[in-house]
Amino acid sequence: MRWLLAVVLLAVPALAQMRMSVDQLRSFLKSSVDLHHPDKQVADFLKKSKLTQKLEARYFEEFSGMGVGPKTVEALRDMIALTKDLPAAPPPVVAAKKPLPPPIPPPAADDQKEVIEKAREYALGYSKRLPDFICVQVTRRYIDPSGLEFWRNADTITTRLSYFEQKEDYKVISINGRMTEVAYQKLDGSTSSGEFGSMMRELFEPGTQTRFEWQRWGTLRGKRNHVYSYFVAQPNSKWSVSYQRKDVTTPGYHGLVFIDRDTNEVTRITLDADMPPSFPVQMATTVLDYDSTDISGSKFMLPLRAEVRMRAGKDLVKNEVEFRLYRKFGADTSIKFDTPEPLPTDATTEQPPKQ
DSSP, rough: OOOOEEEEOOOOOHHHHHHHHHHHHHHHHHHHHHTTTHHHHHHHHHHHHHEESSSOOOHHHHTTTSSOOOHHHHHHHHHHTTTTSSSSOOOOOOOOOOOOOOOOOOHHHHHHHHHHHHHHHHHHHHHHHOOEEEEEEEEEEEEEEEEESOOEEEEEEEEEEEETTTTEEEEEEETTTTOOOOOOOOOOOOOOEEEETTHHHHHHHHOOOOOOOOOEEEEETTEEEEEEEEEGGGGGGOOOOEETTTTTEEOEEEEEEEEEEETTTEEEEEEEEETTSSSSSSEEEEEEEEEEEEEEEEEEEEEEEEEEEEEEETTTEEEEEEEEEEEETTTTOOOOSSOOOOHHHHHHHSOOOOO
16 A cells, blocks of 8 residues: 545635734744745735734834744734734743753664664564454544645544455545545545555665664653654655645655654654655645554554645645544444544653653
């Protein structure tokens, strides 16, 4: 199997006027500077936005000094006059900073190579070790036509995912809570597949000739991990992206792979595609998390959550995919297909390394 992203941008109505607090405005401007959004685009967005609190001079000085462009500064200046009669914003809460622990020494060079070889053995045999199972896959899809990461939920898709004889099968159960019989392969919008082994296997296959380099220690869900960067050259790539179901490209890619220090199991893979400049999709990224899951009394490392982001022109798409309610596959297996609440943020947040 190949990891595939099918990108069909959803049609959406024009954005309504955005309402923001001063604190939300601060976060938006910081994100815009970090992501190098065009000055005119940011200024136009602010002109269409409405603050719910007074923009005082002290905030104007702070925001204009963030590195925003002159058009954005002018839009902020206009906001001062427009919000003069609104209530003042409460002062921001500043958390006390704890001193960072001293860095943990990296493993020896020979040990780093050994970790990769043990992870390779694990990855190449991963699919064969998995049991036959079914689970609920919940995909929350978001769009942002402004290109400024102001996400709006497009839909929520609940899917019955079965894994039988090392093959994935998807059956859409509902869209936005309404039962449907549409085939998974015919869904409009962005979809993905390959979480159950193919992405990991292709990363570690000798023919891919992936270049690994130890980067640092990391902690996921309370466990120490080796974090390696990796790079896959385009001629060796099998990872494909399609646009409007007609334009297809197979780019090279790079990212990070997290490997459990104690078990050598892969716990996270990030992927950033090196898209060709002429392709309509300019950006495609993925973060895939695995976690230990119980199926019929046995523990297996299975996909927990994936996040896929894509950009085509100014249009942004984000899919948040969760895998829940794993059960052993069987004719008498029962599973409830209600859409679960989203996983808590700390389920996939990397924690600071501990000594």
